[in-house]
Amino acid sequence: MTALLPRRGLAQILALIVILAVDRVVSPQFFDLRLQDGRLFGSLIDVLNRGTPVALLSLGMVLVIATRGIDLSVGAVMAICGAIAASLADTHSLPVVLAAALGAGLACGLWNGFLVAVLGMQPIVATLILMVAGRGIAQLITEGRIVTFSSPDLVWLGNGAVLGLPVPVAIALGMVILTGVVVRGSALGLLIEATGGNARASELAGVGTRAMILAVYVWCGVCAALAGVIAAADIMGADANNAGLWLELDAILAVVIGGTSLFGGRFSLVLAVLGALIIQTMNTGILLSGYPPEFNLLVKAVVVLAVLLLQSPKLTGFAGIVARLRRTKA
Amino acid sequence: MTLKALFAASATAALLLALPANAGQLTIGFSQIGSESGWRAAETSVSKQEASKRQVNLKIADAQQKQENQIKAIRSFIAQNVDAIFLAPVVSTGWDSVLKEAKEAKIPVVLLDRDIDPSGKELYLTAVTSDSVHEGAVAGDWLAKTVGSKPCNIVELQGTVGASVATNRKKGFDTAIAKHANLKVVRSQTGDFTRAKGKEVMESFIKAEGGGKSICAVYAHNDDMMVGAIQAMKEAGLKPGKDVLTVSIDAVPDIFKAMAAGEANATVELTPNMAGPALDVVAAFKEKGTVPPKWIQTESKLYTAADDPQKIYDSKKGLGY
Numbered sequence A: 001m002t003a004l005l006p007r008r009g010l011a012q013i014l015a016l017i018v019i020l021a022v023d024r025v026v027s028p029q030f031f032d033l034r035l036q037d038g039r040l041f042g043s044l045i046d047v048l049n050r051g052t053p054v055a056l057l058s059l060g061m062v063l064v065i066a067t068r069g070i071d072l073s074v075g076a077v078m079a080i081c082g083a084i085a086a087s088l089a090d091t092h093s094l095p096v097v098l099a100a101a102l103g104a105g106l107a108c109g110l111w112n113g114f115l116v117a118v119l120g121m122q123p124i125v126a127t128l129i130l131m132v133a134g135r136g137i138a139q140l141i142t143e144g145r146i147v148t149f150s151s152p153d154l155v156w157l158g159n160g161a162v163l164g165l166p167v168p169v170a171i172a173l174g175m176v177i178l179t180g181v182v183v184r185g186s187a188l189g190l191l192i193e194a195t196g197g198n199a200r201a202s203e204l205a206g207v208g209t210r211a212m213i214l215a216v217y218v219w220c221g222v223c224a225a226l227a228g229v230i231a232a233a234d235i236m237g238a239d240a241n242n243a244g245l246w247l248e249l250d251a252i253l254a255v256v257i258g259g260t261s262l263f264g265g266r267f268s269l270v271l272a273v274l275g276a277l278i279i280q281t282m283n284t285g286i287l288l289s290g291y292p293p294e295f296n297l298l299v300k301a302v303v304v305l306a307v308l309l310l311q312s313p314k315l316t317g318f319a320g321i322v323a324r325l326r327r328t329k330a
Numbered sequence B: 001m002t003l004k005a006l007f008a009a010s011a012t013a014a015l016l017l018a019l020p021a022n023a024g025q026l027t028i029g030f031s032q033i034g035s036e037s038g039w040r041a042a043e044t045s046v047s048k049q050e051a052s053k054r055q056v057n058l059k060i061a062d063a064q065q066k067q068e069n070q071i072k073a074i075r076s077f078i079a080q081n082v083d084a085i086f087l088a089p090v091v092s093t094g095w096d097s098v099l100k101e102a103k104e105a106k107i108p109v110v111l112l113d114r115d116i117d118p119s120g121k122e123l124y125l126t127a128v129t130s131d132s133v134h135e136g137a138v139a140g141d142w143l144a145k146t147v148g149s150k151p152c153n154i155v156e157l158q159g160t161v162g163a164s165v166a167t168n169r170k171k172g173f174d175t176a177i178a179k180h181a182n183l184k185v186v187r188s189q190t191g192d193f194t195r196a197k198g199k200e201v202m203e204s205f206i207k208a209e210g211g212g213k214s215i216c217a218v219y220a221h222n223d224d225m226m227v228g229a230i231q232a233m234k235e236a237g238l239k240p241g242k243d244v245l246t247v248s249i250d251a252v253p254d255i256f257k258a259m260a261a262g263e264a265n266a267t268v269e270l271t272p273n274m275a276g277p278a279l280d281v282v283a284a285f286k287e288k289g290t291v292p293p294k295w296i297q298t299e300s301k302l303y304t305a306a307d308d309p310q311k312i313y314d315s316k317k318g319l320g321y
Helices: A010-026 A043-066 A074-089 A094-118 A123-142 A152-159 A167-184 A188-197 A199-204 A209-235 A247-257 A269-289 A293-311 A313-329 B002-017 B038-053 B067-079 B096-104 B118-123 B132-147 B164-178 B195-208 B223-235 B253-260 B275-288 B309-319
Strands: A034-036 A039-041 A146-148 A237-239 B027-032 B057-062 B084-087 B109-112 B126-129 B152-158 B183-190 B217-220 B245-250 B266-269 B295-297 B302-304
Touching: A010 A269, A010 A293, A039 A043, A043 A074, A043 A167, A043 A188, A043 A209, A043 A247, A043 A269, A043 B195, A074 A094, A074 A123, A074 A146, A074 A152, A074 A209, A074 A237, A074 A247, A094 A123, A094 A152, A094 A209, A123 A146, A123 A237, A152 A167, A152 A209, A167 A188, A167 A209, A167 A269, A188 A199, A188 A209, A199 A209, A209 A237, A209 B195, A209 B223, A237 B195, A247 A269, A247 A293, A269 A293, A269 B195, A293 A313, A293 B183, B027 B038, B027 B067, B027 B275, B038 B057, B038 B275, B038 B309, B057 B067, B067 B084, B067 B096, B084 B275, B096 B109, B096 B118, B109 B275, B126 B275, B132 B152, B132 B164, B132 B183, B132 B217, B132 B245, B132 B266, B132 B302, B152 B164, B152 B195, B152 B223, B164 B183, B183 B195, B195 B223, B217 B223, B223 B245, B223 B253, B253 B266, B253 B302, B253 B309, B275 B295
Parallel strands: B027 B057, B027 B084, B084 B109, B109 B126, B126 B295, B152 B183, B152 B217, B217 B245, B245 B266
Antiparallel strands: A034 A039, A146 A237, B266 B302
16 A cells, blocks of 8 residues: 555645545535536635645745745735736736736846855845835835736636636646756756755755756746736736735745755655645635634644644654554564 | 925914914824825825815825834924824824823824724824724615515625724624624635635635525625625626625725626725814814814715716725725
8 A cells, every 4th residue: 555655745645635524524515516607616626726826836935945945035026026917917918917027026036046145145034135125016016006907818817717727727737847847857956955955065066056046046936926927817906915925934834744844955846736735725624614714823723733743753753663563563 | 404494484384373263274294104005095195185175284294104103203293383283093002102292282183093092082182083883884784774674694704803993894794784683694704804815715605605696695894805705706607796795895996896897786985084074173173172072983984886886986096095
């Protein structure tokens, strides 16, 4: 049995199954799916669709964390790029809007990467700067209002469907595949892990650690930009005060739930995205359950604790010892 | 230099003219919290409009959400010897000493939009605020009247958990519909006052209530969440405004746009015009010495599709919401 399942990721898959089962209990129609105006409609689709922003953020975040860094600015970058997309949407074509928003995300990533890789600032402080300033920049772009738009192209990006799947989900899927192919299809992933494992040793071994660090922050910025555009397209407006607010923490949590250590050195893209799905499955379940909203955060904390306990080396080690003892007795 | 001279000149002018009957032009200092929300921006622009309507010289100081900046602003207003000070307090405590300074300088202070700690009651002239319990009640009464005697399952989008506005708007609504046994809140969740969360929560309500067919009305603690909820309903193939009644609070421009499109039914206004009543009170106090009541409640006006929403949208959209 254990041979059939990947050893890494077992805890996450188990956690997802358990949470899905709990969702099914609190909401009997959880797995119902039907077609509505050419797109699938149901709670499962909600989980995927609502999980998209955090999944995209975690995709960039996991690479940053693999280099032993962290990016606190992704929520603010979402707000900036959403604001740019919304302000341009009604006067420019979609390619221009996307280029501007993604370009801004890239620039934000470059800034973070410059501070960390070139100036040698600690990632948590370096990205904190943009986390604080970024929301202000977004507010300057929107002048503190919610900028709405009606451009059907951009709206489609948030609310349209491809083969029944919501467009955001398709985009996220594409990004996971693209990132996976680039990072794991080449030695890039290994070099990133080497940088996180021991930057000094990697440098001496000829790894361009500076370029690696710069690249992961840039990619993280681009992912955040995409998440910001999708979030804006979803509500047909850019809300600079709230778009992406605290999502950097959800993204970090998703990466950690996915089993990637904050000390860097190794990472798993798929498990980070799975972590994002676990968070969203739980959120959707809480909303469906009908419990008073005062319980939301408490339930979330308990579930996260349980998932992390499942992965704790001490605890799993203990379980392993117990299992071995049993086997020897038998 | 010229600015200083201007201040000095206006202060002297105010000193000379503030004496009895013929008050001339009033100079009023307004310590505004900042511009954290669209409503706040609208309040600032409406205040300017109301002041120029009455030929009052209104000086606005933006405190950027910091009490220390507000205190500094009030002190500088006192130094300029303005005729009155408007204060939209960012927090409810810590005002005693600066308000005492204003009282000693015989400058009346009017609180706008928010109240302060009861211990300071004698330190200000009056407070112009909205009653958020009443806002919820107006929404509830409208729904009860519109639904009539048929049974109605309501879903509620609450504001941020623990925010006093959310608690009060819920309380007012619950009290209003408690008199009607046919009205029942079947689901209630927080949408954090935002569009995105309003949409997400409404999506889950629709799934949980059998595709939304059993939902008769949506009540949202603010318009932004309702705008999100309307999108969720449309995507689920429901017709908000027709199949599902909507009532929310704030009266921001975008809800009027939805109303004009027939997708929203009613909103209760949290008026951005707090300065208007405050200016009238100050004028009466300065001219005739009329002491106003300690609390002036602004009107919580109900707007429906019958009120020409397109026109209201056009008049509101320029206010900075």
